Amino acid sequence: MTTATRPTAPAAPAEVPAEHAPAEPAARSALYSGFGPLLRRLHFYAGVLVAPFLLVSALTGLLYAFTPQFDQIAYHDQLHVDAVGTSTVALSQQVATAQQTVPGGTLVAVHPAGAPDATTKVDFALPELGENVRSVYIDPYTGHVRGVLATWFGSTPIATWLDKMHANLNLGEAGSIYSELAASWLWVLVLGGVVLWWRHQRGRRTARRLLLADPGASGVRRTRSLHAVTGLWLAVFLLILSATGLTWSTYAGANFDAVRSVLNSDAVPLNTSLDGITASGEGAHHGSGTTGGTVGADLDAIAAAAAKSHLTGPTTITPGEPGQAWTVEQVDNTWPVHKDKIAVHPHTGQIVDFVAWADQPLLSKLTTAGIMVHMGVLFGLPNQIALALIALGLITVIVWGYRMWWRRRPTRDPRRHRLGTPPPRGTWRHVPVPALVITVLVVVAIGWALPLLGLTLLAFIVLDAVAGLVRRRAGRRNGAVPQQVTESS
Secondary structure (H helix, E strand, O other), X not given: OHHHHOXXXXXXXXXXXXXXXXXXXXHHHHHHHHXXXXXXXXXXXXXXXXXXXXXXXXXXXXXXXXXXHHHHHHOHHHHEOOOOOOOOOOHHHHHHXXXXXXXXXXXXXXEOOOOOOEOEEEEEEOHHHOOOEEEEEEOOOOOOEEEEEEEEOOEOHHHHHHHHHHHHOOOOOOOHHHHHHXXXXXXXXXXXXXXHHHHHOOOOOOHHHHHOOOOOOOHHHHHHHHHHHHHHHHHHHHHHHHHHHHXXXXXXXXXXXXXXXXXXOOOOOOOOEOOOOOOOOOOOOOOOOOOOOOOOOOHHHHHHHHHHOOOOOOEEEEOXXXXXXXXXXXXXXXXXXXXXXXXXOOOOOOEEEEEOHHHOOHHHHHHHHHHHHHHOOOOOHHHHHHHHHHHHHHHHHHHHHHHHHHHOOOOOOOOOOOOOOOOOOOHHHHOOHHHHHHHHHHHHHHHHHOHHHHHHHHHHHHHHHHHHHHHHHHHHHOOOOOHHHHHOO
């Protein structure tokens, strides 16, 4: 049953008649025949063992992509006003009202209404909330409180739950390993699958064969065709998601930040020092610095300074430390991105420093834009729909992959592999030594850059080697050559 449904190995020389096969150097032939089965073996094991993490990531990402719609349904009263007025209440008065609603709270951010029908959001830290804050939503036209929520870095409770579910299954730091593992292996599976499909079609490659499923195939061959073609169509988008997901992961993200610093591509910082600036803008250091516990600043002057600097749309005002300027930053993450920011004297509204989004290093801007694409906000609804289609496509590819494994599973002989028969072991011996050395060095470098990929790949290699050793010894005791050895080519 197993041998009858097993698809023909794409590397088998019998697929191309000898008289039609192009001549190639021996070294190239060895490289081709050695790396092909090795890549199929890696793709097989990674697909079986890592795909569950990718499946969870795709499902949770599919839900997270539509958090703006969930927010609008669940928190419409807090996020929007009943009616758009002709004039607004002073920002300082709005914040004072919010302060009365959360007595004892420490002011950590003010988000003035960024749209005509939007509310002003004022955030307060409380010891019992940990990293969360108490957000008070104020109608800017009436000054009345519209609602109070516990938020996390600006996210509503629903958005927070979906965000953490996608990032760490709501298990905290330990759970974040799953998402980084999925992102670390995703690009390996994608590129490996593309190479294998290209290799499978050698001698008969056409755009139709590569990009469209074989209409005449059936059984495992049809499933493989659908799996490969769908993966090929999604390849570029999945690679983008893998790269953007890794940029803010725990371990790979730290290495990425280190490389970005070496390349002098960190975001340009805002200078918030008030040294040498008095309340009148001249003379020595102003001695009555502000704190986050009380407003202690002229918020109306700060808002006027932001308007003077053309910081329109959604913005965030953040109190400075004692003796430091307050900051105002645009937080418009939709295209075209607006992220200019200024440092403002808290009592005079004097602009201390200005950093334009256009002046940020290219790599820093690409990183920010990539994250926004990954979160589904850069291009609004089209971005969300695209993410949903990609997630559904990835889920489908995974299901087809497991369907192939299921149809080729060993069901009668208990001595066969419990995970199905993988591609043959030991084909790396056919790879020329220089190419093998270069490959090992590249893999080590990638393993350093992506630690979870490196550790799990090392575990795969060790376990596979131990399993091969056990099977060979068992074969010798039984007087038979293990099947994995006889299948090697």
